[in-house]
Amino acid sequence: MKVFLGLTALLSGLITGPVATPTTYSNPVSAGVVDTFPDPTMIHAKDGLWYAYGTQNPVFNSKGEDGERILPILRSADLVTWEYAGQVFTPQTKPAWHNGARLWAPDIRYVDGTYHLSYSLASGDLGLATAPAPTGPWTDKGDMLPAATQATCPTGHIDQAQFTDVDGAHYMYWGSYDVVCVARMNADATRVEGVAKQVARGRRMEGAYVVRRDGFYYLFYSDAGCCTGAYSGYQVKAGRATSPFGPFTDDEGVDLMELTTKGAIVVGANGNRWTGTGHSGFQTDLSGQDWLVYHGISTDDPDFPPIGEGRLTNLSKRPLLIDRLDWIDGWPVVRAGAGPSEGAQAAPVASFDAGGTFNTGLTGWRAESGWSVRTEQDAKGYASHAGTGRSYLVSARKAASADVRAQADLRVAAGAAGLTLAYVNRANHVVARLDEDRGALVTDVLIGGRSRGESVTPLPAGFDFAAWHSVVAELRGTELTVQVSGDQLGDAVAEQTRRLPRAAARHGSVGAVASGAADADNVGAAALYTPVTERVPEPAPGVLLPEFSDEFDGTAIGAPWQWVRGPAAGVAVSGGALSWPTQNAELHEATNTASVLLRDAPDGDYTVETKLRFAPDRGNQQAGILLYENDDRYFKMAHSAIPLQRGDGAVQQVSEFAKEGERPTTTPPIAVANAPMFGGPAAETMWLRLSYHHDVAHDETEVRAATSRDGERWVRNGVWTLPAKDELGIGLFSMNRSGAVAEFDYIRTYRD
Template sequence: MTQAPGQRPAPRSARRPRARRWRATAVATGALLAALIAEPLPPAGAVADHTPHKDPHTAAATYTNPVTAGVVDTFPDPSILRGKDGYWYAYGTQNPVFQSSGEDGEHILPILRSADMVHWTYAGDVFTPQTEPAWENGSRLWAPDIRYTDGHYNLFYAVSAQNTFAVATAPTPTGPWTDQGAVLPSPSGCPTNNIDEAQFTDQGGTPYMYWGSYDTLCVAQMNGDRTRTVGAVTQVARGRRMEGAFVVRRGDFYYLFYSDAGCCDGAYSGYQVKVGRATSPTGPFTDAQGVDLMELTSKGSVVAGANGNRWIGPGHNAIQTDLSGQDWLVYHAIPSDDPDLKPASGGTLKLSRRPMLIDRLDWIDGWPVLRAGAGPSDTPQTAPVASWTAGGTFNDGSLSGWHTAGAHAAPWTLATGQDTGPYAVHTGGASTPAFLVTDGRAPADLRAEADLRVTSTGGRAGLVVDYRNPSNYVVAWLDHDRNALVTDVVEDGRSAGEQSTPLPGGFQWEAWRNVAVEIRGTRMTTEVSADRLGDAVATQTRDLPASAARAGAVGTAALGGETAADNVGAAALYTPVTTRVPEPRPGALLPAYSDDFDTATVPGTTADSPWTWVRGPASGVAVTGSALSWPTQGAELYTNTNTASVLTRPAPSGDYTVETKIEFAPAKSNQQAGIALYENDDRYFKLAHSVLPLNNGGGALLNVTEFGKEGERPTTTPPTAVAYAPMFGGPTADTMWMRLRYHADTVHNESEVTASTSRDGRSWVSSGTWTLPRQGPLRIALFSMNTAGAVAQFDYVHTYGG
């Protein structure tokens, strides 16, 4: 059977090689590390040194992607968290990250550190060739996911050749790491490649694990220490090359982020970030079009896709929140001007260059989207808020800028932890709140947070906001005796009424917990989480009296038993973006480049027809009922196999949009039909309704919107004469509307083509943008091919200006 373009996934050796470990054959010299590391950091496996030093949190006004430029050459599949020392840490897939500095080998799960999410330094590796667990048998290690769990860090990572993923634990974000073995049983219970894992903890404390790749995503509960999955496995999503799950909870919904299409094919990587949401962590998840992620079709709700600038294949994301409460998508993408790393490990390892990017994640009408829909950025952008208006990390080893207040039996002092560095301690005994608050004030609309710990029974540790004096403040307590999050508003010494939200059973009070408060107007939202990663175990909302929603100091409070606090501060609350960037609309209809197929003559068969055939007319093609009827051919249009008929006509000069309405109900694998912008058999952009097999799907077939490009690939060694790759767009239907929007990028001498589809002719889903260097003219084209047995009916072809 002839296979359809898009059916051929890149072999695993080309995507993420599964061969034996290619060990680093060169080690960075001291001079190299000195140049790479602006601030001394521990080597791989070492314990972090928390000698008191200056608080690092100074604001960066702007940044330009990639944020890892000049630090590492590549950093795929990034995961990120804010450590208890106040720094952000990022973890990446095993890759040759210092190739440009002369290294030929790879670093095993490299670590970066930053004070602001913009300026990063190399902080070592999770494993070295000597410390990697022996049971992994030299497998390459991918896709790390980092979490803070009950006083230590859990790093989950895929063990490629073993078709599983494992967990290592450490007392600090940089190690030393202790192997805890494979997380999954064997068999796993999920019909997929068992990689690309991400942990999530639900309200009430139940932990889950999501994982999967090529083409199914699954979820299962975890044991209490989050080292093994337990119980039933639930499939939550299916789609062509789905992988890279990451889940957060926001409001009443759980959001499942994932990527599809090809992650690692250089300039032909069709990777995108998409999302579905559900009211349960086990689904069902649906996209914004209401399509269940388990349906056998491609999905909409694109969060981040290629937009025609230098970034190709944006995907495999994590999410991080800055100090103002603004969310950021953390992801990798491939630079179009330098998409491929040099062959490494003696020339046997060939990988795409995938540096780390960050961009603002907006939530509009209940759905997340990158930069209001503008996509990945390649120009200077406003940086994350990484410094507080009031507050600090105590990392300078003093209480300068803070003062105490309230009647209490013991003073506030500083202690030092292996993970945290210096932090504030109150040894207990206070029968009324003992405050440690900032000298400066934070604004009324704010995000405040603190890492809190209660180390004895009968204690309360609090985050205090809107503080004026011991008789006027707002507080969020972690109450040990009540095992609850308790908030209170105190005015003129009188409580407005405590509000209590239970904390999970078995809550580990000895571990640090992040308490975050956001106040917008008079609405106050409080969350308790382990590590600020969108999976709070307790959330509470309440309305404040208008008189209490005011500018004031921020700080911590202690009541009863011994408590501790770190990373206490507040910043002005972010201003949400509420309107998407408008999609370009087609201009006026261009009748000279349009056809309603309202004559009985087959296009391209008369001398006066604007249409011409490549290898045609196709057998069985006819005009019936004001539609072009075209049976699918058992023929191909894919790299070096070019046997299918193509019906073409000239396209207008300048920018334009071409649209068709197609009725197509394929029933066999590899049947496809659609519209293209065609230069020749080896250079085109193609938008198709295609049928492709579901990997590991037991014969199940997927109907997909396949947006592909074919052209030369000169960056490979040796140059590839012709290559093809798809993106996957919105959901399909028997009747679909398809659009290709053409833009001539004269600055870069490129053709930019953006695809979109609709199931009703009104609501459109974009499939991203492909580019090719401009050479010859593109022509409007139709096709119906690959496997015989279906019929495509084209109702019209309309071309619009602009």
């Protein structure tokens, strides 16, 4: 079935000409365009523009539209300024096999000349639509996930993302609540085949997305819950492997299949207005800088009113965010660990220093014989070569720096097509070409008219030379790295690195070269980005405050402590520890039966730390520390045992950082809400921290958690916030289900 989409008047001005590139941006980049844009994915299309796709949502509610757009599309010339560009399906064109299910979490790829947009059905299945251009017309390809494959993956069958490996093999990752699986796809990437393998599991784990870098496969995922307004604990985390089938491990070597929470946090709430930061995509700007594409929830405006005459309630607003993605010590992290941005930030590089598209012809180019400009629906204007001899098309302007990132979209009908950079003349330049006769990526360096040696990297069997492919070359110093991919989404099918003679590593023009019938588009170069190599400093606790601390060296609980619903049975102090059996009692929303051991907290900012020995063996046993205002307003850092939803009875050891308080922005307001974030790996002996800060400007309480398994290396979790009201106390608890014993070695409070 073919589905055709007529664009609205909002699309009347397609961006085709040069656009002034912003130098700064502010999140959300979708502000003023759409109200929400959950689960975003993005691609740099062959027309030189960026396109983003999101989950079915009420994107125009503030404009009076009481309904949803089905997989909405945004378009931008610079990654910062966006416009609405339509939707993949309309209610009239939505395929019947969907059975009315809402469509979630699209993933966009460019495969052999066609845009592949996969998506999830809320009912639990994966669909595919293809198109010759990023806004359609879309052709329904039906169900991608056979029942036999579903049966081998015990998960929610949503949140899919495709990945193509260096051998050209296609893979699909998917899963939600609480397992992520991977399986191979068929040769044309239209259907999942074979047996699924579980590669990750964890409480509310979902949103997988894989990128290959420096020999590793990085699995990005989110956990803890996407969609409860200001109580959304979503964070993006990562694991890496040396195979697309894993095993994936976090930055402490914990296998993502282990029954514990994991570290390697890429982005989480940092105390500004953004929370629920998750479900990420990936982009690279023209300088080579990577960017995380994700959604967040503003604590200032987190919730929609009921939508569609009450058909959808408690729906969160999740606009589109982008932030710089750094790779530090082999691990991805947003803004060197600073977290989601608020306020003006340096914008992505979205215009070339030299080169460009061919939408306005060959103006600004020096063309040898055989080149002309043609047009087509997707690429718009492009340069085409006809002839047998080698012919160059180079920019009249030179790149400003010798350290450059150059790129070209190339396709070959017969012969070879290449990207040339550091071009001085025909006798002095660097070239990376797709050679159809040799079935390879070939690089060469010419100095004084003499080759300094070709390097040949085979392209995958079945590589479609007649389809557009991106060739990207980064020259940093004398090191040249070249990648070939369909879409520059972190899944190159060929990569080559070589050292150049110093005489060749110089600034020059950028261009295309062809031997035979070939095409080129989006040919240009920009100054290569400067990588960030150090994380922002981790705040360390200050001076110890003995009057707010306890080493439990005595034989009884000291006078500064007071009980809420106590004393709890079985509590004892001996051997330098406080021992507390878990209670069959709870401290959660309307059920407040558990005991809390409480003492005063100091004025100003502080950090509370405990060393906890705890080995829960049944679901829902938990123990830890609290910053407690009352039964309905607190922050909790616990070692918890939580059953997996789809774990065949498996219980996960969880670093659970939760908050409880009012949620007034829902319709009707929720008097008491509770939600978790998940921290680093749990262990029988672990260290827990809660750090308190009063944000005076917003009269807000901010609390950050951190966990450690050795007392030295800490995983810093996100930040929960609540409007400031009464003072908090420092508390301990051991609750939810009997049968385990918590031993607290100490409580230490530090001035921050």
